[in-house]
Each structure stands twice: as structure tokens, then as C-alpha cells.
Amino acid sequence: MRITDYSLLALSSLKYSRLRTYLTALGIAVGIAAVVLLTALGGGAQHYMMGQFSQFGANIISVAPGKTTTAGISGAILSNVRPLTIEDAESLHRLPNIITSVPAIQGNLPIERGNRTRWTSVLGINHEVPDTWAMEVGQGRFLPNEPAEQARNFVVIGDTIRRELFPYTKPLGEFLRIGGERYRVIGVMKKKGQVLGLDMDDIVYIPVYRALSLYNRDSLMEIDLRYTEGYDEEQIINNIKQRLIERHGSEDFTITSQDDIIGTLGSILGILTAVVAGLGSISLFVGGVGIFTIMSIAVNERIKEIGLLRALGASRRQVTLLFLFEAAVLSGLGGIFGMLSGFGIAWLLHYVIPALPVNIQWDYVIMAEIIAIVTGMIAGLVPATRAAKMEPVDALRSE
Incomplete structure (x- = not known):
């Protein structure tokens, strides 16, 4: 059998049971739409926060008085901390590759x-x-x-x-x-x-x-330093640290780079996006259960059809592939409908609430569609295997 044969047989079978097909595809569609929508909102929040930080310029290092300890107590409250002065800012300005202070x-x-x-x-x-x-x-x-x-x-x-x-x-x-x-x-x-x-x-x-x-x-309160783009940020931070230790006698200050803040924030928002994508993926599991159910029912209703296919020479492998292809088409179509719905809802929310950031995360969208198809095929594997194991004569005799 050619791929076109599998396609025609799968589509005709799904068309024959339209209501069950729609309801089962809806389970997959809801899961995909949830993944698209939640990751779009999470990605929008991440894009928004990165854009907010970038508005303050680039290649910036901040120095604040007081040494932040692992216990969460700032050294700024200790009496032996020297003030961060205008003279400190002028001294740091004279370091190599520091453009502004x-x-x-x-x-x-x-x-x-x-x-x-x-x-x-x-x-x-x-x-x-x-x-x-x-x-x-x-x-x-x-x-x-x-x-x-x-x-x-x-x-x-x-x-x-x-x-x-x-x-x-x-x-x-x-x-x-x-x-x-x-x-x-x-x-x-x-x-x-x-x-x-x-x-x-x-x-x-x-x-x-x-x-x-x-x-x-x-x-x-702080000293903001901008350094020359392309130079080693770690080396520049070390130069700042050495200069201030020379002036203060100890490390009673905290140095924070803009890249560190953006990197940490990006990691946190990335984890949150992955978490909400995982929550949306639960619906895919529910959709997989629905596919398993409809494929099991389809096997029971199409025993004579399976027997006829086997009697006409279809191998067990071909029967298995036929039912797996039906499951893949069912989940794939549900996934496409879910993607379109997710895109539509996301952009509609952004249109109604312009301040709400939306950014489609295509890697999650593609991954969700692949997972949907794989979930459908796994869910259809057991019914497909059961159908392939039927003997032609017994299948044709069934009522």
C-alpha cells in the first residue's frame, strides 16, 4: 500500500465517524491551544522584561555600597563600611575600557x-x-x-x-x-x-x-559604569574590585553586571514558561486517552472490514500501519486546529489588552505538535496491534 492509500482510508474512516472524530480531536486541540497560549504569554513577559532592561543601555556594571552576604544581610548596615563617594566614581572612570561613570x-x-x-x-x-x-x-x-x-x-x-x-x-x-x-x-x-x-x-x-x-x-546609592563593548566583562569587574579594595581597604561593596541580571531573569522566566507549557501538556495526555478510546471502538466496529482487508492480502503490518496512520491524522488535525486557536486567542488578547505582551514561542509550538502526533500514535498502538492480530476468517464471521 502506498502512503496515499493509507491517507485515503484513514480520512474516509474518520469522516464516517464525524462526531467521535471531532470530540477526540478537540481534546488534542485544547491541549495544543493551551500550550500555545500559555507559552506565548510567558514568552511575552520574558521579551517585555528583557526590553525593559535594555532601555537602560548596554554594557553597564553597577557598584553599590555594602557587601551582600549569603545570609542575605547587606554589609551596608555595618559600621565599618566606607561610603561610596564621588571620588570613587572618578577613580573608577580612569580604569581601562571604562567609558562613563x-x-x-x-x-x-x-x-x-x-x-x-x-x-x-x-x-x-x-x-x-x-x-x-x-x-x-x-x-x-x-x-x-x-x-x-x-x-x-x-x-x-x-x-x-x-x-x-x-x-x-x-x-x-x-x-x-x-x-x-x-x-x-x-x-x-x-x-x-x-x-x-x-x-x-x-x-x-x-x-x-x-x-x-x-x-x-x-x-x-550606586555608581553605574559603562564599558567598551567587546571587552572581557569579568576582567573589567576584577579591575573595579581591585581599585575599590585599594581605596576602601576591604571588599565592602557589591558589583552587579547588567548581563548577570538579564541572564538570571531570563533563566527564571524561561523556567516559568517551561512550567506553564508542561501544565498545558496535561491536556495532551487527556487527548491521548480520547484517541485510545475512539481507536478501540473503531476496531470493534470494523472487525469485518479488518477481516476483508486481511482476506484481500493485507499483511498484519499494513493493518497496524493503517490504524496508526488514522491515529496520527486524528491527532495531527487536532493539533493544527489547536495551534490556530491558540494563535487567535493570543493575538485577540493582545488586541483587546495592548499592554499585555505576547510572543509566540515556536519551539514549544512545534514540540507540542510533535508530542500530539506521537501521543496519538502511542494511544492507537494497542488497538492497531489488536486489529492486526485478528484472523481473517474469524473477523469475517463476526457479527
Whole structure:
């Protein structure tokens, strides 16, 4: 028998029992649709989180005060930890392959202009933020490159601050009061939106030395370093560690690379995606049970047909292959319908809820379809073997 013969016989048999065929294929379709939908949502979440991290730029290493221990206690709470200073940031800037160095400190302060007041995040940084965090100035300019202690009271504001405090006038050259001090607006950042839950448009930027004074602190929250792309990140981290140990006398700081964060996050989200795919695959098992049931019923109903095939010269192998092919076609068609349904539901959810990220994971989709076909063939193996073992005469005599 040729493959076309197997196909025609399998399709005609499935067409003869339409209701059972539809219900059995539905079990497989539900499983495939569940796998497609769940992995699409999981992959969308993973893609979204990676995109959020990449918005802060690339090739970034962060240094925070305090050594994180295995017990989960930060060394920052110990009295022998030296502050992370502006001088540390400047010293790290002089290391090989370090392009930018941004000392940073953040807090909330009242921002006043005339009779308008609002609390917002005030970030103390230096002039290298746009090159480090992949941000752009929309109007005016960013903070100038000035010695930290001589930095003037300049401020760069986010787009939300511009709209709320300067609704009818241009902000450049105007003054704001931040924490009781007077600052001149010299720039407005381009609209950036939410990044990891933080509204980047609702922030104002002032020189780091001024921020330390406003917050009455002597330690930075972190230092962000951007290094030359293509160089050995591990070697650069070792250079940073050695330099800070020389300055502090001990390793009282924590170094975190952007690649480490993205890699760890990607691994966690990848595991979650695999777990939800496994949960969806349970439906495939249910569909396999349905195929086993319908194939067993088909064998009982088609005993005379099996006897006639055997009497006409069909071998046991051919009869087995015929029933296995029916099971494969049944599960394959159910899988295709499930894939189309999963795609449709995923994109419909994304259309109705645009903020919901969707990213089709094709490796899981293809794997689920293969598993569906294999599951169907395994489920049909026992009935197919039983059909092949029937003697032609006994099969033809059956009622």
C-alpha cells in the first residue's frame, strides 16, 4: 500500500465517524491551544522584561555600597563600611575600557514653581547620564561637565514635570525650588515612559553633589559604569574590585553586571514558561486517552472490514500501519486546529489588552505538535496491534 492509500482510508474512516472524530480531536486541540497560549504569554513577559532592561543601555556594571552576604544581610548596615563617594566614581572612570561613570543618589523632594507644588523623584547624577542610560535630551541640554563641588544649581526635568509645572510657558531658563533651594531649568528630557515600573518622565536631575547635600548623606546609592563593548566583562569587574579594595581597604561593596541580571531573569522566566507549557501538556495526555478510546471502538466496529482487508492480502503490518496512520491524522488535525486557536486567542488578547505582551514561542509550538502526533500514535498502538492480530476468517464471521 502506498502512503496515499493509507491517507485515503484513514480520512474516509474518520469522516464516517464525524462526531467521535471531532470530540477526540478537540481534546488534542485544547491541549495544543493551551500550550500555545500559555507559552506565548510567558514568552511575552520574558521579551517585555528583557526590553525593559535594555532601555537602560548596554554594557553597564553597577557598584553599590555594602557587601551582600549569603545570609542575605547587606554589609551596608555595618559600621565599618566606607561610603561610596564621588571620588570613587572618578577613580573608577580612569580604569581601562571604562567609558562613563555615573555616581547616583535618589530620593523624593517637593518641587515648587510659583503656586504649583508636587513631590517627585529627584536624582543626583553627573553629566554622563545620557551616554550611560541611553536617554536623550528633548529641549536645551543636560547637566554640564563641572567639578562636583563647583556644580551650579542646574536642573533637567522630565516630560511630565514640564507639562505639570510649565503648562503654558517654555521651561528653559525658568527657576524651580527643590527642597527649598533655587535651581535653573536648562533642559527637558525626551518622553521615555515607564521602565520597570518607574516613570522616567516624572524625574528631575540635579548635580550629585547638590543632591548629597539636600539628602544630608555622605554615601552614594550606586555608581553605574559603562564599558567598551567587546571587552572581557569579568576582567573589567576584577579591575573595579581591585581599585575599590585599594581605596576602601576591604571588599565592602557589591558589583552587579547588567548581563548577570538579564541572564538570571531570563533563566527564571524561561523556567516559568517551561512550567506553564508542561501544565498545558496535561491536556495532551487527556487527548491521548480520547484517541485510545475512539481507536478501540473503531476496531470493534470494523472487525469485518479488518477481516476483508486481511482476506484481500493485507499483511498484519499494513493493518497496524493503517490504524496508526488514522491515529496520527486524528491527532495531527487536532493539533493544527489547536495551534490556530491558540494563535487567535493570543493575538485577540493582545488586541483587546495592548499592554499585555505576547510572543509566540515556536519551539514549544512545534514540540507540542510533535508530542500530539506521537501521543496519538502511542494511544492507537494497542488497538492497531489488536486489529492486526485478528484472523481473517474469524473477523469475517463476526457479527
